[in-house]
Amino acid sequence: MEVTSRYVTIKHHITGSPKQSDFEVKTANLFLSLDTGSNDVLVKNLYVSIDPYQLNRMKEYSASQMASEYALAVLPGQAINAYGVGRVIASANPSYIKDDMIVGLIGWEDYTLVRGKDVIMIRKLDSTEFPLSYHVSALGLSGLTAYGGFFNVCKPKKGETLFVSAASGSVGNIVGQYAKLFGCYVVGCAGTKQKVDLLTDKLGFDAAFNYKKTTDLNSTLKRYFPDGIDMYFDNVGGEMLEAAVANMSMFGRVAVCGVISEYTDAKRRAGPNMTEVVYKRITIQGFLASDYMNDFGDFLSTTSDHIQNGRLHVIEDISHNLESIPLAFEGLFAGDNIGKKIVQIADN
Amino acid sequence: MEVTSRYVTIKHHITGSPKQSDFEVKTANLFLSLDTGSNDVLVKNLYVSIDPYQLNRMKEYSASQMASEYALAVLPGQAINAYGVGRVIASANPSYIKDDMIVGLIGWEDYTLVRGKDVIMIRKLDSTEFPLSYHVSALGLSGLTAYGGFFNVCKPKKGETLFVSAASGSVGNIVGQYAKLFGCYVVGCAGTKQKVDLLTDKLGFDAAFNYKKTTDLNSTLKRYFPDGIDMYFDNVGGEMLEAAVANMSMFGRVAVCGVISEYTDAKRRAGPNMTEVVYKRITIQGFLASDYMNDFGDFLSTTSDHIQNGRLHVIEDISHNLESIPLAFEGLFAGDNIGKKIVQIADN
Numbered sequence: 001m002e003v004t005s006r007y008v009t010i011k012h013h014i015t016g017s018p019k020q021s022d023f024e025v026k027t028a029n030l031f032l033s034l035d036t037g038s039n040d041v042l043v044k045n046l047y048v049s050i051d052p053y054q055l056n057r058m059k060e061y062s063a064s065q066m067a068s069e070y071a072l073a074v075l076p077g078q079a080i081n082a083y084g085v086g087r088v089i090a091s092a093n094p095s096y097i098k099d100d101m102i103v104g105l106i107g108w109e110d111y112t113l114v115r116g117k118d119v120i121m122i123r124k125l126d127s128t129e130f131p132l133s134y135h136v137s138a139l140g141l142s143g144l145t146a147y148g149g150f151f152n153v154c155k156p157k158k159g160e161t162l163f164v165s166a167a168s169g170s171v172g173n174i175v176g177q178y179a180k181l182f183g184c185y186v187v188g189c190a191g192t193k194q195k196v197d198l199l200t201d202k203l204g205f206d207a208a209f210n211y212k213k214t215t216d217l218n219s220t221l222k223r224y225f226p227d228g229i230d231m232y233f234d235n236v237g238g239e240m241l242e243a244a245v246a247n248m249s250m251f252g253r254v255a256v257c258g259v260i261s262e263y264t265d266a267k268r269r270a271g272p273n274m275t276e277v278v279y280k281r282i283t284i285q286g287f288l289a290s291d292y293m294n295d296f297g298d299f300l301s302t303t304s305d306h307i308q309n310g311r312l313h314v315i316e317d318i319s320h321n322l323e324s325i326p327l328a329f330e331g332l333f334a335g336d337n338i339g340k341k342i343v344q345i346a347d348n
Numbered sequence: 349m350e351v352t353s354r355y356v357t358i359k360h361h362i363t364g365s366p367k368q369s370d371f372e373v374k375t376a377n378l379f380l381s382l383d384t385g386s387n388d389v390l391v392k393n394l395y396v397s398i399d400p401y402q403l404n405r406m407k408e409y410s411a412s413q414m415a416s417e418y419a420l421a422v423l424p425g426q427a428i429n430a431y432g433v434g435r436v437i438a439s440a441n442p443s444y445i446k447d448d449m450i451v452g453l454i455g456w457e458d459y460t461l462v463r464g465k466d467v468i469m470i471r472k473l474d475s476t477e478f479p480l481s482y483h484v485s486a487l488g489l490s491g492l493t494a495y496g497g498f499f500n501v502c503k504p505k506k507g508e509t510l511f512v513s514a515a516s517g518s519v520g521n522i523v524g525q526y527a528k529l530f531g532c533y534v535v536g537c538a539g540t541k542q543k544v545d546l547l548t549d550k551l552g553f554d555a556a557f558n559y560k561k562t563t564d565l566n567s568t569l570k571r572y573f574p575d576g577i578d579m580y581f582d583n584v585g586g587e588m589l590e591a592a593v594a595n596m597s598m599f600g601r602v603a604v605c606g607v608i609s610e611y612t613d614a615k616r617r618a619g620p621n622m623t624e625v626v627y628k629r630i631t632i633q634g635f636l637a638s639d640y641m642n643d644f645g646d647f648l649s650t651t652s653d654h655i656q657n658g659r660l661h662v663i664e665d666i667s668h669n670l671e672s673i674p675l676a677f678e679g680l681f682a683g684d685n686i687g688k689k690i691v692q693i694a695d696n
Contacts, residue, residue: 056623237622259622271619274585274607275404277634284632286625 001032001042001090007079007109008325013060017264017333022058023326028079030113032090039093039116045106046348047133047318048084049140050328050341051170055263081107083141085125085132087348093119101125103135108325110345130307137340138174138314139303141289145257146174147299148292150182153255153285154231158183161225163244165211166235168195170340171257173203173315175233180204181311184231187224189214189240191335198338203313217243228252237261245272245282254284264333315339349380349390349438355427355457356673361408365612365681370406371674376427378461380438387441387464393454394696395481395666396432397488398676398689399518403611429455431489433473433480435696441467449473451483456673458693478655485688486522486662487651489637493605494522495647496640498530501603501633502579506531509573511592513559514583516543518688519605521551521663523581528552529659532579535572537562537588539683546686551661565591576600585609593620593630602632612681663687 006025014022032042057074074080084107088100093116096102104122106112114122125135137143149171150156162179166172167188176199179186188199189211199208207224214220221229221243228249234241238261244254276282292299306312317337319328322345332341354373362370380390405422422428432455436448441464444450452470454460462470473483485491497519498504510527514520515536524547527534536547537559547556555572562568569577569591576597582589586609592602624630640647654660665685667676670693680689 056627234622241622242619256622256626259626262621262623271590273610274582274589274604274634275610277632278604278607278636279404279634281634281636281639283634284625286622286627286629286631288626288629291629 001034003030003042003089003111004028005030005109005111006322007107008322009078009080010058010074010076012076014055014058015060018055018058018326018330020326020330023329025323026077028109030111032113033092036092036094037116039119040091041088041093041096041102041114041119041122042090043086043102043106043112043114043122044089045084045086045110045112045345047136047342047344048082048106048108048325049136049142050325050332050337050343051082052258052260052263052332054080054082054329055333079107079109081105081112083136085135086112092116095119096124101128101132103140108322108343110322130304133316133318133342133344134307134314136342137170137316138307138312139300142170142340143174143303144292144296144299145171145289146178147303148289148295149233149255149257149287150175150178150231152292152295153287154233154253156182156184156231159185160230161185161228161249162187162231162233163221163225163229163247164188164233164235165240165244166190166258166260167199167205167208168315168338169235170337172233172235173199173339174312176205177203177306177312179231180206181306195338198315203315211240218246221247231255234258235260242272245276245284248276248280248282250280252280252282254282256284256286257288260333316342318342318344320344349382351378351390351437351459352376353378353457353459354670355455356670357426357428358406358422358424360424362403362406363408366403366406366674366678368674368678371677373671374425376457378459380461381440384440384442385464387467388439389436389441389444389450389462389467389470390438391434391450391454391460391462391470392437393432393434393458393460393693395434395484395690395692396430396454396456396673397484397490398673398680398685398691399430400606400608400611400680402428402430402677403681427455427457429453429460431484433483434460440464443467444472449476449480451488456670456691458670478652481664481666481690481692482655482662484690485518485664486655486660487648490518490688491522491651492640492644492647493519493637494526495651496637496643497581497603497605497635498523498526498579500640500643501635502581502601504530504532504579507533508578509533509576509597510535510579510581511569511573511577511595512536512581512583513588513592514538514606514608515547515553515556516663516686517583518685520581520583521547521687522660524553525551525654525660527579528554529654543686546663551663559588566594569595579603582606583608590620593624593632596624596628596630598628600628600630602630604632604634605636608681664690666690666692668692 168190196208199205232244237259516538547553580592585607
């Protein structure tokens with residue numbers, strides 16, 4: 001079995017914000033080993049995730065860095081793997097048959113040949129009660145990041161206050177919705193009026209503000225949180241983290257799952273006031289969705305139930321065609337997307 | 349009962365590093381209410397603690413700050429309370445009699461009148477098997493800070509690696525000793541050859557270095573921790589925190605109990621790379637000794653036992669006379685002290 005597959009790659013390592021012109025579309029031939037012992041699965045990709053962290057993989061790193069935390073660095077010309085949903089078109093693996101729908105690590109490409117050793121990175125979608133794209137957004141890693149970060153890292157108590165940055169983004173909007181359902185006071189910030197309105201009018205946030213219209217973050221946060229921020233879900237780092245720490249209450253928790261301000265500018269690094277971290281006994285904790293894979297079952301059933309009963313809105317921003325991936329990725333860093341950014345590569 | 353008591357106070361709020369000339373010695377008359385219902389206790393102070401955090405109380409704060417985290421701000425002309433050991437010379441409290449030895453919140457003064465409502469801030473010293481000063485250092489809040497920070501915040505596992513800054517200081521030297529006794533690999537840094545030698549030769553640290561002779565903190569730490577730092581006990585913040593985070597292993601923990609670099613210079617704030625905090629799932633947690641008061645009994649028996657059996661060395665730096673307090677305090681920020689800085693005000 002062989003298919004010709006287009007894939008998106010970087011022309012060169014990227015410094016600063018990514019531009020469409022940093023990418024190109026190439027073509028590869030993928031061969032499925034017909035031997036059952038290979039356990040390979042050939043997947044036609046339908047929806048793929050567009051995430052800011054991918055930029056970190058596209059930078060130039062020293063060999064020692066690549067060998068450690070940035071093990072999945074992308075080289076120019078290589079295909080770029082990404083989370084997504086696809087349909088099995090051929091299988092040499094006894095667990096999968098043609099037309100099975102799967103979710104997991106596929107790529108920014110028409111087809112992904114999932115090698116036998118990598119089959120653990122995908123799983124079968126048993127149910128099709130929701131639109132397939134939901135498995136990339138609220139029921140996928142974005143949802144799990146929100147779930148693990150809010151429940152396990154923030155460790156909320158009913159009635160506590162939560163501030164979430166990039167609140168209309170893929171993870172932030174879900175964190176805010178979980179927090180409201182849990183019984184917290186929730187304020188988010190975002191970068192346009194349309195996003196801010198979405199947060200308060202549709203998603204039920206107690207308040208939201210446009211950080212681009214804010215001259216003094218510190219006093220803005222003080223106004224929204226006169227008694228302090230108990231939990232800050234941080235997607236951006238930098239000055240927002242600094243201002244949030246300055247406004248935290250005693251024993252406040254900061255969950256950090258992304259640092260967009262550092263991704264595009266390594267030098268821009270406003271630091272939190274550590275004296276406040278000490279006096280207020282603040283905990284700042286970095287985490288990744290993968291830390292909470294053991295909770296995936298709980299996460300999926302809880303979140304599915306919320307969606308089914310109309311308590312949780314799934315906010316997606318879907319573009320179409322493989323060729324639109326570079327623009328979609330560039331747009332992430334310009335704040336173009338509302339909700340989870342996804343590209344639909346094929347209809348079925 | 350009345351005594352005339354000299355006390356150290358600030359002439360004005362302090363900005364930057366403190367100087368002797370920022371202080372003056374004044375005199376007050378203290379009157380013990382003879383009514384037993386008052387529960388007052390009059391204490392003659394013998395040993396008092398000299399701590400960097402006191403500087404934060406001497407700065408000028410806005411009203412809202414004073415009302416919250418800096419509730420114990422010191423005003424010019426006021427007496428300055430401090431941890432220490434003293435002898436009861438008169439008591440209107442049924443729990444104390446003349447000549448009881450006490451430890452707790454007294455002050456930088458000859459005598460402290462402990463009001464009935466504040467008597468919970470002192471406790472009787474039942475045992476005199478150790479020098480009295482030990483109850484200000486290894487058996488006092490410095491020891492408790494080390495104990496709570498190492499065991500509860502760092503959450504060590506045998507065989508893990510620990511880096512401790514200000515390692516010859518009041519808290520750092522004890523953290524390093526606990527960690528060696530627990531079975532960790534321990535490296536400390538300090539600011540003179542004499543301090544570095546103390547760490548390796550007397551206290552059993554695996555290694556130590558003089559940070560003032562280090563041109564590149566990052567690569568120095570990489571040399572001492574080729575496989576990464578599992579735990580960093582941070583007393584200084586700033587660039588040391590930044591370099592430690594850059595060298596941490598996955599799921600590393602940073603315990604922050606002091607930020608000397610920020611105390612004397614609010615603007616100097618190198619921040620950790622938050623992208624590394626995320627990818628390496630680092631936890632940075634601020635804490636104070638008072639958070640672990642419930643562990644005081646365990647701490648005291650464990651630590652007394654270590655000292656009694658010669659497994660833990662008590663490192664103290666004692667000056668004499670009340671008048672030497674301003675110089676002792678100034679010296680803290682110049683790195684003059686080795687071990688716990690204490691001033692002995694009276695012999696008995």
